[in-house]
Amino acid sequence: MTADPALLDDLFTQEIDGRAAQFVRPADTDRHDFAVYDGDAFLGMLYSDQVLGTAGWRLGGSGERHGALDDAVRALRRPRSWPRERAQVADWARRLLADDSLAAVDIETTGLNGAWAVQIAATDKSGTVLFDSYVNPQAEIEPGAIAVHKITPERVADAPTFGELLPALSEALHGRTCVAYNLPFDKGCLERELERHSSAEVAARWLGECRWHDAMEPYAVWKGLWSVKRGRYRSQRLGGPHTAVEDCRFLLARMQEMASFDRPVGS
Structure with missing residues (x-):
C-alpha cells in the first residue's frame, strides 16, 4: 500500500502480512508522522517524506526511506539479527x-x-x-x-x-x-x-x-x-x-x- 500521509487519520489500524499495526500521530506535531505499535510493543517512528513529489516514509533513527507504508512497517518489524x-x-x-x-x-x-x-x-x-x-x-x-x-x-x-x-x-x-x-x-x-x-x-x-x-x-x-x-x-x-x-x-x-x-x- 502506498498511502498519501495527508489522507490518513490521526489514529488507525492496518493489517500488514496478517498482523495488525497501530498508527498514532503524536499530538505535538502538525506533520503526518506516526508512532507505530505492534500490540503494546512500540516498533518505531515513521516520518512522512516527499522526494520529487513522491510520497514516502522515513524510519526514525536510520533515515531509511520506503515509498510504501506496508514496506516501512516491514522494515520496523525486522528482527534484531538483521545487521x-x-x-x-x-x-x-x-x-x-x-x-x-x-x-x-x-x-x-x-x-x-x-x-x-x-x-x-x-x-x-x-x-x-x-x-x-x-x-x-x-x-x-x-x-x-x-x-x-x-x-x-x-x-x-x-x-x-x-x-x-x-x-x-x-x-x-x-x-x-x-x-x-x-x-x-x-x-x-x-x-x-x-x-x-x-x-x-x-x-x-x-x-x-x-x-x-x-x-x-x-x-x-x-x-x-x-x-x-x-x-x-x-x-x-x-x-x-x-x-x-x-x-x-x-x-x-x-x-x-x-x-x-x-x-x-x-x-
Whole structure:
C-alpha cells in the first residue's frame, strides 16, 4: 500500500502480512508522522517524506526511506539479527564476485509453469557476454510472457533449438560458478530442456558441471522487509528490462550493491 500521509487519520489500524499495526500521530506535531505499535510493543517512528513529489516514509533513527507504508512497517518489524544477517549476505556476495569463474545466468521463457527457454544469456562478472541466443522453444509462448519480455513466436521461429545451442552453452558455463535470480526457475528450465534433449541422467550430469547459487534469498535478507505471516524476509522483484543479457548485468549490479556493505563494528 502506498498511502498519501495527508489522507490518513490521526489514529488507525492496518493489517500488514496478517498482523495488525497501530498508527498514532503524536499530538505535538502538525506533520503526518506516526508512532507505530505492534500490540503494546512500540516498533518505531515513521516520518512522512516527499522526494520529487513522491510520497514516502522515513524510519526514525536510520533515515531509511520506503515509498510504501506496508514496506516501512516491514522494515520496523525486522528482527534484531538483521545487521548480522545482512553482513553475512555481503560476505557471500564478495566471495562470489572475487571468483574469476563467476557467470550470471538468465533465461526468458514461454511462461511460468513447465516453461521452455526462448532466450538464454550468461555474462562474466564484469558483464561481458559469454553466451546469448534466442531459442526456438518448439512450444507456445504465453501472452503474459510476451508482455513481459517482448519475445514473440515470430522472433524465435528461425532461432536454433536448445539441442543445437547446447555445445556452445556447455562451453560457456561448464566449470563456472553460476548465479541466477530465482535459481529454481532458471535451473528447472535448463533441466527440462536437457531431459527433453536427452535424459534425466544426462541433465543431472550437465548441471553438475556448474556450481550454482541463488541470489533471491540473499537479496531478500539484504532489503530486510520482514513478513510476520511468512516468518522470513519478503522476496523482492529484481527489476531489470527482461532481456536476458541486461538482466544478468542488473543482477551483478545488485550483487555489487550487497558486497559494498560495511560489516558493523564488533559483528
